[in-house]
Each structure stands twice: as C-alpha cells, then as structure tokens.
Amino acid sequence: MTTPILEARGISKVYGHVEALSGTNFDLYPGEVTALIGDNGAGKSTLVRILSGAEQATAGEILFEGKPVHLHSPTDASRLGMETVFQDLALAPHLSPVQNMYLGREVMARGLLGHLGFMDKKRMREGSRSAFDRLGATVRNLGGPVGAMSGGQRQGIAVARAAAWAEKVVFLDEPTAALGVVQTKNVIELIRRVSAEGIGVVFISHSMPHVMEVADRIQVMWRGRRVVTYRKEDTSMEQLVAAMTGALERVAS
Amino acid sequence: MSTASATDTADVAQVVEEPEGGRLRGLARLQVLQIVLLLFVTVAVFSILRPDTFLTLFNFRGILQNTSILAVLGVGMTFVIITGGIDLSIGSVLVFSGVVADKVMAAQGGQGWGTVLLGAGVAVLSGLAWGLLNGFLVAKGKVAPLIVTLGSLSAALGFAQIITGGLDLRDAPRKLVDKIGFGNVAGQVPTLAVIAALVVVGGMILLHRTRFGLYTYAVGSNAEAGRRVGVNVDRHLIKVYALAGLLAGFGGILNLAFFQSTTIGGQSNTALNVIAGVAIGGTSLFGGVGTVFGTVMGLFIPIVLQNGFIQINVQPFWQQVVVGAVLVAVVYIDQARRTAAVRGGSRPRLPFLSRSGSRTRKETE
Amino acid sequence: MNRRTALVVGTAVAVLATTAACSSGSSSSGSGSSGGGSKTYNLAFIPGVAGDAFYITMQCGIQAEAQKEGATVKVQAPQKFDPTLQTPILQSVISSKPDAILIAPTDVSAMQAPIAQAKQQGIKVVLVDTTLSDPSVAESAIASDNSGGGKAAFDAIKQLAPNGGKVLGIGVQPGISTTDARDKGFGDAAKADSKFQYLGVQYSQNDPAKAAQQVSAALQKDPDIVGVFASNLFSAEGAATGIRQAGKQNQVKVVGFDAGPDQIKALQDGTVQALIAQQPATIGTDGVQQAIKALKGQPTTKSIKTGFTIITKDNLTSSEGQAAAYKASC
Numbered sequence: 041m042t043t044p045i046l047e048a049r050g051i052s053k054v055y056g057h058v059e060a061l062s063g064t065n066f067d068l069y070p071g072e073v074t075a076l077i078g079d080n081g082a083g084k085s086t087l088v089r090i091l092s093g094a095e096q097a098t099a100g101e102i103l104f105e106g107k108p109v110h111l112h113s114p115t116d117a118s119r120l121g122m123e124t125v126f127q128d129l130a131l132a133p134h135l136s137p138v139q140n141m142y143l144g145r146e147v148m149a150r151g152l153l154g155h156l157g158f159m160d161k162k163r164m165r166e167g168s169r170s171a172f173d174r175l176g177a178t179v180r181n182l183g184g185p186v187g188a189m190s191g192g193q194r195q196g197i198a199v200a201r202a203a204a205w206a207e208k209v210v211f212l213d214e215p216t217a218a219l220g221v222v223q224t225k226n227v228i229e230l231i232r233r234v235s236a237e238g239i240g241v242v243f244i245s246h247s248m249p250h251v252m253e254v255a256d257r258i259q260v261m262w263r264g265r266r267v268v269t270y271r272k273e274d275t276s277m278e279q280l281v282a283a284m285t286g287a288l289e290r291v292a293s
Numbered sequence: 294m295s296t297a298s299a300t301d302t303a304d305v306a307q308v309v310e311e312p313e314g315g316r317l318r319g320l321a322r323l324q325v326l327q328i329v330l331l332l333f334v335t336v337a338v339f340s341i342l343r344p345d346t347f348l349t350l351f352n353f354r355g356i357l358q359n360t361s362i363l364a365v366l367g368v369g370m371t372f373v374i375i376t377g378g379i380d381l382s383i384g385s386v387l388v389f390s391g392v393v394a395d396k397v398m399a400a401q402g403g404q405g406w407g408t409v410l411l412g413a414g415v416a417v418l419s420g421l422a423w424g425l426l427n428g429f430l431v432a433k434g435k436v437a438p439l440i441v442t443l444g445s446l447s448a449a450l451g452f453a454q455i456i457t458g459g460l461d462l463r464d465a466p467r468k469l470v471d472k473i474g475f476g477n478v479a480g481q482v483p484t485l486a487v488i489a490a491l492v493v494v495g496g497m498i499l500l501h502r503t504r505f506g507l508y509t510y511a512v513g514s515n516a517e518a519g520r521r522v523g524v525n526v527d528r529h530l531i532k533v534y535a536l537a538g539l540l541a542g543f544g545g546i547l548n549l550a551f552f553q554s555t556t557i558g559g560q561s562n563t564a565l566n567v568i569a570g571v572a573i574g575g576t577s578l579f580g581g582v583g584t585v586f587g588t589v590m591g592l593f594i595p596i597v598l599q600n601g602f603i604q605i606n607v608q609p610f611w612q613q614v615v616v617g618a619v620l621v622a623v624v625y626i627d628q629a630r631r632t633a634a635v636r637g638g639s640r641p642r643l644p645f646l647s648r649s650g651s652r653t654r655k656e657t658e
Numbered sequence: 659m660n661r662r663t664a665l666v667v668g669t670a671v672a673v674l675a676t677t678a679a680c681s682s683g684s685s686s687s688g689s690g691s692s693g694g695g696s697k698t699y700n701l702a703f704i705p706g707v708a709g710d711a712f713y714i715t716m717q718c719g720i721q722a723e724a725q726k727e728g729a730t731v732k733v734q735a736p737q738k739f740d741p742t743l744q745t746p747i748l749q750s751v752i753s754s755k756p757d758a759i760l761i762a763p764t765d766v767s768a769m770q771a772p773i774a775q776a777k778q779q780g781i782k783v784v785l786v787d788t789t790l791s792d793p794s795v796a797e798s799a800i801a802s803d804n805s806g807g808g809k810a811a812f813d814a815i816k817q818l819a820p821n822g823g824k825v826l827g828i829g830v831q832p833g834i835s836t837t838d839a840r841d842k843g844f845g846d847a848a849k850a851d852s853k854f855q856y857l858g859v860q861y862s863q864n865d866p867a868k869a870a871q872q873v874s875a876a877l878q879k880d881p882d883i884v885g886v887f888a889s890n891l892f893s894a895e896g897a898a899t900g901i902r903q904a905g906k907q908n909q910v911k912v913v914g915f916d917a918g919p920d921q922i923k924a925l926q927d928g929t930v931q932a933l934i935a936q937q938p939a940t941i942g943t944d945g946v947q948q949a950i951k952a953l954k955g956q957p958t959t960k961s962i963k964t965g966f967t968i969i970t971k972d973n974l975t976s977s978e979g980q981a982a983a984y985k986a987s988c
Contacts, residue, residue, distance in 0.1 A: 094521070115523040130521045132514035134581030135507075143511055144522030146504050157503035187514075346754045351779065355749035459863070460833045463767045475771050552741050552768040559742035596746065603750035606732045609708050613737075 043106040045070045045240045046091065046122070046209055051100035052264075053086055060086045062264040063100065068209065073231060073241040075251040078261035079284050084244045085127070087261070088211050091242075092124040093117035105208075121207030127214045129198040133187025137179050137197045138168040140186055141204065171204040172197075175233050178226060192223025199227060203234040210234055211242045216250050228254050248277045262286045324575035324627055328590040331623070332597065339601035346604055354483055360589075360596050361489035362551065365544045366567045367574075367588040368496035369424075369537030374571050375500075376533050377513040377580025378431060378438035383541040384563030385449035386423045390416040390545030391555045392453040392462060399464035409469045413546045420542015421535055423449055428534030432527035446564065453557055461554045474550030485547060492540065496585040509533060513580030569595065569616075573623050577631070594619060699729040699953055701946065702756040704748055706764050706788060708735035711918035711984035712938050713762065716786060718988035719942030720760060727950050732756065741768035748772050758782040758797075758949035760942075766791045766835070782952040786945045787938070788836070793961075798948035802936040803963035804836050808843025808887070810966040811913045812851070814932040815885035817968070818911040822853025823884030826876050828869050828893040829861045837889045840915065844887045857883070862893045869896025870903065877904040885911045888930070891920055898929040917969055918984045925974060933969040935982040940964045 048066040052059065061083045068074050076084050089095040091102065093111035102109055104120055111117050114124065131140050142164045148154035165182060172179045177196035179189075186194050195215055202210045212231065216224045231254050235241045245251050251258060252272060259269045260283040268283050282288070339347045346352065366383050373380045394416035398408050423445055430441040465474075476484040500506035508529045511519040516526045548556060574591025576583025595616045602612045703720050705713035717733055724731045734751055736743035744764045751759060752775060759776055763769035763785060770790050776783050777795050785799040793799045815825055825848050829841050841859045848856035857880060862869035869892065877883060877900065886901070888894035894914035901910045907928075914921055917935035924930050941964050948958045967982035974983075 113523075114521050118523065124521075126521070128517075130515065130518040132511045132518045132581070134510055134514035139507060139511075140518075143507070143519065144524050146507065148504070157499075157505050159502065159504055159507065161502075343754070349753060352750075352753035355746070355753060359746040359749065458833075459831060461765070461768075470771070548742075552745070552765070553770070554741060554765050554768040556740065556742050556765075556768065558738070559740035599746060600750040600753070603734050603747060604754040606734070609735055609737065609747075 042069060044068055044103070045105055047103040047106075048087070048091060049101045049103070051087065051090060051102070052098045053083075053090060053095070054098045059264055061090070061097070064261065064265045066091070066259060066266060068240045068242055070208070070240050071235055071238045072256040073235045073243055073254055074257045074259060075243045075245060075255035076259050076261065077245065077248075077251060077280065077284060082261040082284070083264045084261055085213055088124065088213055088242065088244060091117075092122060092211050094124070118205065122209040122211070123202035123206035124211040125195075125198045125202045125213065125215060127217065129194055131186050131194060131198055134185050136181075136183050137172070137186055137189075138165050138182050140197060141168045141171065141201050145205065167204075172200050175200045175203055175230050176226070177230060190223070191218050192220065192226060195219060195223065195227055196230060199230050199234070203230070203237075203239065206234075206239055209240045209242065211244075213244045214246070215243070216245060216247060224250065248280060251280070252277060260284055262288075325584055325587040325590065328574055328587060328594070328623070331619075332590055332593055335594065335597050335601065339597070339604065343601070343604045347601060350481060352600065354481065354486075356593070356596055356600055357486040358483045358551070359600075360592055361483070361485040362544050362547050363563070363567055363570065363592045363596075364489040364589050365492045365540050365547065366537075366563065367570055367592050368492055368585055369540035370564075370567045370571050371496070371574075371576055371583055371585050371588045372500065372509050372533045373438075373537045374568070374576050374578060375509050375513045375580060375583045376530060377516075378530070378534070379442060379568065379578070380427065380534065380537045381439070381442040381564045381568075382423060382427060382445035382449055383537060383544070383567065384560035385446045385453070386420050386538055386541040387545045387548055387563065388555060388557050388560050389423065389449040389453045390419040390542035391549045392456050392545075392557070393419045394546050395462040395464045395549060395555055396456065398466060399462070404467040406468055408466045409473070412466070412469065412549070413543070416546040416549075417539055417542045420545060421539040424535040424538015424541070425531065427538060428531030431534060432530035442564075450557070450560075453555070457555065457557065459557065461557055463554050465549045465553045469546075469550045470553050473547065474553070485551060488547065492543070493585060493589055500585055505529075505532070510581055513582075515581075566595065567592070569620050573620055575627060577627075582631075699727070699757045699950060700755075701729050701731045701949060702751045702754070702759045703731055703733045703942075704744065704751060704759065704761040705733070705735045706744075706762040707739040708737055711986055712787075712916065712936070714986060714988070715984040716762075716938035716942040716945075718985055719939030720946050721988065722939075723943045723946035727946065729946070729950065736764065739764050741765040744769065745772050748776070752776045752779055752781060755779070756781060757953055758784065760784045760786050760945045760949060762787040763790050764788070770795075782949055784945045784949045784952075786941050797952040797958045798945070798960060798962065800941050800944045800948065800962040800964065802836075802941070803965065804839035805843030805846070806963065807915065807934050807936065807966050808840040808845070809847040810934050810968055811840070811844050811887045811915070811932075812847035812854075814913045814934065814968045814970070815887065815911055816851070816854075817970070818913075818931050819884040821884075822851070823882055824855045824857055824880050825885040825887065826857045826873070826883055827859035828872060828886060828888045828897050829859045830890050830893060831861050831863050840889050841887075862896055864890070864892050866892045866896035866899065869893045870899040871896075873897045873900025874903050877901070877906060877910070881906075883910055885913065887913050887915075889915050891916070891918075891924065894921075894924060894930050898924075916984070917967075917982055919986055922969075922974070922983050925969065925971060928971075931970065935967045935969050935984070937964045937967065937982075938984065 044067040046068045050063045051061050052063050053061040064087060066087060078084050090097045093114045093116045102111065147160045147163045149158040149160045168182060177200040179193060179197060186197055199215060215227050219227065231241055243255060255272055257269060257271055258275065258280060259266050260280060262284065267288050370380060394412040397415045398412040401408050401411055427441055427445055430436050431438045473484050478484050478487045508524055511524060512526050512529055520526050570592030571588045572578060573594055574587030576587060598616055599612050701724055703717060721731050734747050736747055741764045749772060759781055770792060773783055773790065774795050783796045785793055785796045787801055789799050789801060827841050827844055830837050845856050848854045860872045862872060873886060886897045888897045894912055897912050901907055911931040913932045914924060914930040915934050917933050921933050925933055944962050951958050969979050969982050973979040
C-alpha cells in the first residue's frame with residue numbers, strides 16, 4: 041500500500057468553548073478523489089482550512105508524503121503543492137481570469153523591466169489559456185472581469201487556477217453548491233481531469249449524487265470526527281446519510 | 294434525492310444567454326470615454342459662447358496650470374481609492390511639506406537649482422513620512438482610512454501652523470518660481486503642466502503595467518483573495534498610502550513654486566476637490582475599479598467649468614452648484630450602470646468606513 | 659448604452675445653457691455691446707472674498723462710478739480670502755480680456771506673478787484695498803491709510819475719554835501689514851499725546867477668549883486703563899468681555915475697526931463705543947477713475963490713501979453714520 045500524500049492524525053480545534061474538531065483523522069492518496077461529507081457543523085470546512093494552512097489546529101499532526109509538516113499559512117500549503125478552492129472562490133471580481141490566475145504568482149518581464157515590477161502580460165495570457173483549455177474550463181473572455189461572469193465560469197476559473205498551481209493536492213469546498221446542471225457537469229468533468237493528472241482531490245459536498253458520481257472514497261464526519269470511510273463501490277446513498285446523521289455512533293454507544 | 298431540478302433548468306437558460314463577457318472592463322472604458330466626451334462638449338459650448346476669449350492659447354495655458362498640481366495629487370488619490378480607501382489628508386500634507394521645504398530652503402539660502410533640489414527632496418520626504426504613517430495606521434492599526442486621514446488632515450495642518458506661527462512663508466528661490474512655477478517648456482507649454490504630465494504617465498504605467506498596479510486593484514477588489522494567494526495586503530496598503538503622501542509632498546514644492554507662498558489657509562478643500570475629480574473620472578469609491586487617465590479628465594471638468602463660467606460671468610455661488618450637480622450626476626449614472634452589470638447586485642458598505650479588507654471572509658460551518 | 663451617455667452630455671449642455679442665460683440676465687450695469695460713439699470700457703472687479711460687506715460696499719462704489727463713465731463692470735470673487743482660489747479666477751478673467759482689472763490681491767507675493775500676466779496681456783491693473791510686494795505692475799494702488807486709521811482710533815478714544823489715561827492695543831497677530839500699520843499708527847498717536855500713556859499691543863490670535871484674558875490681566879496690572887483699540891471684531895468682543903469681567907464697563911472705552919453689519923451691531927449693543935470705518939466706496943470710486951485715466955492714456959496717481967470715519971452711537975443714525983456703515987447690498 042502506498043503512503044497517503046496527505047494524512048491528518050488526531051486533529052482538534054477549539055474556538056473559545058466550542059470544540060469544532062475533536063481528534064479527527066483524515067487521509068488522501070495521490071490521484072484519487074475523496075469526498076468529505078457531513079452535516080452542517082460536522083467540521084468539514086474547519087478540517088479543510090486546517091489542512092490548507094488557513095487555520096492552525098489546537099492539537100494533532102499533519103503528515104505530507106509521510107513526513108510531519110507545520111502549515112502556518114496558505115502560502116506554506118502552496119509551497120508543498122496544495123491549493124484550495126474555498127466556498128467563496130476567493131476570486132477578485134474586478135480582475136480578469138488571467139489576473140486572478142496569476143495573482144501572487146505573476147510572471148515578470150525579463151531583465152531590468154522585471155526588476156522594476158513590470159509583468160509579462162503575454163506569457164501570463166498564454167499560460168492561462170493553455171491551463172483553461174487543458175482542464176476544459178469554459179472561459180469566454182480572458183480579459184473581462186470575473187465579477188461579470190456566470191457562477192459556472194467563475195467556479196471553473198477558481199478550480200482551474202487551483203489545479204494549475206497544485207502539484208499534489210486540491211481542496212474543493214462545495215464547488216457545485218450554487219451551480220446548474222450543465223455547470224455542475226463541467227466542474228465534475230474538471231475534477232476528473234485534475235485527478236487524472238495524479239493530483240489528490242478533496243471534495244466537500246452536501247450533494248450525495250455528485251459525491252457518488254465523482255468520488256473514489258468517501259469519508260464521513262459527524263460532530264467533529266471522521267466516523268467512517270467507504271469506497272464508493274461498497275456503499276449506498278442511504279448508508280452515507282445514516283452515517284452523516286450519527287446512526288453509526290449511536291449503534292456503537 | 295430532491296435536488297431542485299426546476300432551478301437547474303432555469304440556470305441552463307442563463308448559460309445560453311451568457312454575454313460576451315468583459316462588461317465591467319468595457320464599462321470602465323465607456324465611462325472614461327463619456328468623461329472625455331463631456332469635457333469636449335463643455336469646451337465646445339464655451340468656445341461657441343466666447344470664441345474670442347475662451348479658445349485662446351493664454352486661456353488653455355491657464356487651465357493647464359490650474360489643473361497641474363491637482364493632477365499630481367490625483368494620481369496618488371486614484372491608487373488609494375482603487376484599494377477601497379480614501380485620503381483626506383493630502384491638502385494638509387501638501388501644506389506641511391511646503392512649509393518644511395520652505396524652512397529648509399530659507400536656512401540653506403541661495404536662489405539656484407541646488408536649493409530647489411534640496412527643497413524638492415525635503416518636501417517629498419515629508420509627504421512620504423505622512424503617507425507611511427497613514428498607511429501604517431490603516432493597514433496595521435486597522436483604523437478606518439476615513440478616520441486615519443481625517444486625523445492627519447488636522448494634525449499635518451496643525452504642525453504646519455506650529456512651525457510657521459500661522460503665517461505663510463515666502464522663501465521660494467527665484468529659480469523655483471521662474472523656471473518651475475511660471476516657466477515654459479518649448480516656448481509655450483507651462484513647465485508645471487509638463488511635470489504633471491510626467492507624473493500622470495508614470496502613474497498610468499505603474500497602475501496598468503506593473504505588479505504594484507495589479508495588487509492595487511486586487512486589494513480593492515477582494516483583499517482576502519489576495520491574502521490567500523500570498524499577496525502581502527498590509528504592506529501593499531502602506532505602500533499605496535505612502536505613494537499618495539509622497540505625491541502630496543511633491544505637490545507641496547510645486548505649490549510653493551506657483552504661489553510663492555505656503556498657502557496654509559488655502560488647501561482645506563484640496564482633498565475633496567481631488568476626490569471629486571477621481572470620482573467623476575470613473576474610479577469607484579467601492580474599490581477595484583479606476584484609471585489615472587479618467588482622474589485627470591475628471592479634474593479638468595470643474596476647472597474648465599469655473600473658467601468658462603467666469604468668462605460668461607456666472608456668479609461664483611452658481612459655479613459651485615453646477616460643479617456639485619455634475620459630480621453627483623456623473624457618479625450616479627456610472628453607479629447605476631455598474632450595479633446592473635455586476636452579478637449579485639447588492640453592494641457592500643463603503644469600504645473606507647470599515648477596517649481594511651474586513652469584508653469578504655465568509656465564515657461558514 | 660448610448661442613451662445614458664447622451665443623457666449626461668445632454669444634461670450638461672442644458673445646465674450650461676441655462677446658467678449662461680441666467681448670467682446674461684443678471685449681468686451688471688449696461689448691456690455693453692452697443693458701442694456708440696465713445697469707447698465703452700469693460701472693467702472687471704476681483705474682490706478679496708465673496709459676500710463680505712467691505713467688498714460689497716466697494717463694489718457699489720465701483721458700479722456707480724462705472725455707470726457714470728459709461729463702462730461695464732463684471733465681478734468675480736473667490737469663496738475664501740486666499741490666493742489658491744483667487745489665482746484661477748484672475749486667470750479666467752484675464753482670458754476674458756477686459757480693458758482693466760480692479761483687484762484686491764489676497765497675498766502680497768502669491769498674486770504678484772498672476773497679476774503681472776494681466777499687464778503682459780495689455781490689461782490695466784488697479785490694486786484696491788490690499789497691495790503687492792511690488793505694486794509697480796499696477797497703474798494705481800488705492801487703500802485706506804492704515805496708520806491714519808490707527809490715529810483715528812486714538813482720536814476716537816480721546817473723544818470718549820477727554821481726561822486722558824492709559825490705552826492698550828489688542829491686535830490680531832503680528833506680520834499682517836494692514837493691522838500692523840493700524841497698531842503702529844495708534845501707538846504713535848498715543849505716545850505723542852502727553853495726557854495718554856501707551857501700554858503697547860497684545861495679540862489675540864483672532865481668539866475672543868484670549869483677548870478677554872489679555873484685557874482682564876492688563877486691568878489687574880493697570881486698573882486705570884481708559885481705552886482699548888481692538889483691530890478686528892473678535893478682538894473687540896474679547897476686550898469687551900474682559901472689561902465686563904473686571905466690572906469697568908463705564909471706565910474703559912473700546913474702539914473697534916471696520917463697520918460691517920456685525921460691527922454696527924456691536925456698537926448698538928454697547929460692546930464697543932466707537933468704530934473706525936474705512937471708506938471702501940471711495941476706494942472703489944477712485945479705482946474706477948484711475949483705471950479709466952490709464953485707459954485714456956492720461957497720467958495716473960500711483961498711490962492713493964483714503965480716509966476714515968469715526969462712528970459712535972451719537973452719529974450712527976445720522977446721514978454721515980449711515981453713509982459710513984458698510985452695505986450688505988447696493
């Protein structure tokens with residue numbers, strides 16, 4: 041068995057008196073799509089924020105490719121090859137897809153101009169175009185502001201951006217929540233292409249059909265802990281819903 | 294298993310009528326075009342009403358001179374407003390820098406270029422110091438930009454008055470006044486206008502071609518998004534306010550060149566006039582959108598209006614009314630169109646009333 | 659899209675047209691363009707600040723005299739007494755090519771170069787009220803004789819306190835040429851009169867509270883002060899407060915400067931016992947005369963000093979007092 045690319049052991053997170061995570065585990069293997077599901081407040085987003093460096097755990101250990109790591113910021117995660125698409129997408133609405141794609145990672149002009157802060161707009165444009173094409177994201181206007189684009193296009197841009205920069209892991213927090221049928225299909229197709237490139241994808245969703253459609257493995261959280269992990273072939277939607285509502289725990293106790 | 298399929302079909306329809314995109318960017322361009330057109334029409338109307346006096350070289354030189362210093366300040370203000378901030382202090386910082394530069398030049402003595410350069414350097418550094426203070430308080434202190442710069446508006450003027458005892462200083466060296474304030478380049482072009490044009494072009498390049506410009510838009514558009522991709526938002530804000538302060542300091546030496554006086558009492562409305570020009574020029578007070586070119590056009594409009602109104606002898610109080618009406622009309626129309634263009638219509642509160650970049654983050658689950 | 663653009667531009671044109679129409683309707687004196695036999699001169703008047711009774715009275719004098727001469731006058735004033743606001747107005751006025759400009763410069767050095775531009779454009783310039791560090795660009799400079807004003811203030815105190823005694827000056831701040839000259843004129847006149855003892859001048863920085871403190875402190879030291887010359891309204895109000903605090907309203911007379919509506923009210927209230935009124939209408943009349951002389955190529959008087967009127971409660975209602983008070987409108 042290969043080592044997980046990303047593994048979390050006994051992660052806890054306490055906000056004041058509220059325990060959002062209570063010693064949960066998590067694992068992700070290269071090239072797989074794993075879904076992280078659970079009811080509202082189960083701790084999915086908190087766990088993803090900790091794994092992506094946006095927040096720090098109160099206790100527990102994160103292993104990247106088998107080695108313990110400390111993630112102090114999203115930049116730390118980026119350095120390891122992990123990117124995140126948050127629920128709010130974190131795109132700058134007034135900037136173009138190209139500018140959003142390269143924000144924080146600008147390609148500078150060669151030579152003196154580059155040192156003066158000039159950017160190589162042409163190379164960034166070409167880079168964006170090829171990334172969007174490779175991942176099949178529909179972006180009709182590379183120069184227009186993303187704020188004026190449809191939810192599907194914006195989602196596509198956010199996912200494509202994460203995939204373009206992630207070498208190892210992509211986190212997707214509710215990527216299909218606000219999308220229509222066609223747009224959802226596009227995003228799911230995008231997720232498949234990303235994982236086909238050997239990148240591990242973590243997919244948070246409330247939509248059981250989408251989870252069943254795209255995930256290889258499904259990890260269920262309940263009250264701050266992962267309660268069970270299923271392979272997609274071995275489970276059913278009823279079983280997942282039962283796990284999400286705490287049925288397993290009640291049987292156990 | 295009840296994911297609403299009805300709404301999904303509605304969404305499909307929406308996808309089909311997806312526009313070409315680029316509506317916002319197009320709007321920004323359209324807005325600038327509109328201002329250029331308005332300026333052109335204004336000039337045309339006055340030219341028809343007073344062909345013998347309005348359409349003269351002397352008059353256009355005067356208009357250029359009177360816009361120059363405001364344009365230098367406008368470049369810095371455009372950057373600040375694009376980040377979603379505001380800087381009310383520039384008029385006072387201009388006075389303060391002029392006062393300090395005047396004192397240093399008087400102490401140095403001499404009427405030549407050496408003294409002028411020394412004065413310019415001191416003015417720019419004084420402005421930079423205020424800008425850094427503003428930026429630090431906004432970015433690190435998390436105090437609303439409106440409050441921070443309202444404070445430095447008052448404090449910078451107060452210091453200028455303490456240094457001078459409230460009386461204007463008049464120690465501008467001859468070279469500064471003759472060559473910069475009232476000098477000409479190539480015979481007829483006021484030196485002040487040439488200097489302002491250089492600053493404006495520099496501002497355009499900085500805003501549209503460099504990483505600094507991109508970060509400026511990004512911070513104003515969605516600071517949190519910038520933070521997540523590793524943009525040092527706080528440091529960038531400090532730099533932007535520092536730039537505005539630096540240009541206000543530079544304006545201080547130009548002001549000294551033009552008025553031969555520190556004009557302590559005369560700059561109380563400067564920041565507001567510049568903000569009006571920035572707004573007329575299509576820069577959104579909500580941040581994320583704007584151009585330096587638009588600002589310059591927006592600054593010309595009130596000045597051309599005043600000039601023309603004086604020539605057709607409109608009483609001064611009416612001039613203010615009209616300039617105010619133009620400001621509100623232009624910004625209203627711009628805003629209405631913009632809200633219609635951006636999806637998810639409802640706008641946040643004006644960002645400069647709140648802590649920098651505190652909007653956006655949505656804490657779910 | 660184009661509909662909105664058209665709307666903005668259309669509105670702008672409409673606004674311009676309306677204001678233009680309004681302006682030609684309310685424009686001052688003669689209709690100008692009807693050039694008969696003799697030349698109709700176009701004059702422009704740029705006061706130091708808009709809406710000030712002193713300058714309005716001056717404007718009345720200018721318009722009356724211009725009408726006599728068959729000249730037209732256009733008036734454009736800055737919102738504040740400040741060169742940054744006056745300069746663009748002056749430049750626009752120069753562009754409109756009047757024959758002569760009467761201007762009250764808001765700064766002795768800042769207005770120098772802009773006014774020199776007017777001369778370069780062949781426009782005759784007359785300085786009214788205030789002046790420049792180098793007034794030679796102007797055909798004539800007409801102003802109140804400020805040191806004479808100080809002397810007039812002392813004369814007023816002499817009238818009010820014929821037996822003599824100690825007198826004090828309350829100034830605004832040092833370094834303003836006009837008020838400095840007033841204070842000096844007052845001091846010189848007081849020193850020259852053996853019945854009076856001059857206690858010098860104190861500066862209130864335009865703050866009535868400070869003036870009040872200064873006067874009550876002075877009364878502690880010299881309880882027999884008989885007169886205070888306050889060179890502007892705030893100083894006068896502060897001085898009156900200080901005197902009331904010391905309970906010496908009947909002993910100490912306050913003489914104020916200028917005769918705008920606020921100052922006249924202070925006189926009626928008994929805050930001040932006399933006012934030294936400048937003669938802005940005369941300044942305006944003289945200004946027009948000098949401008950027309952210059953335009954006709956006749957010799958002009960380079961410097962004219964105008965006099966003062968002492969207003970007290972006694973002559974306030976007389977025709978003399980009424981004529982001396984500044985007007986809020988013509």
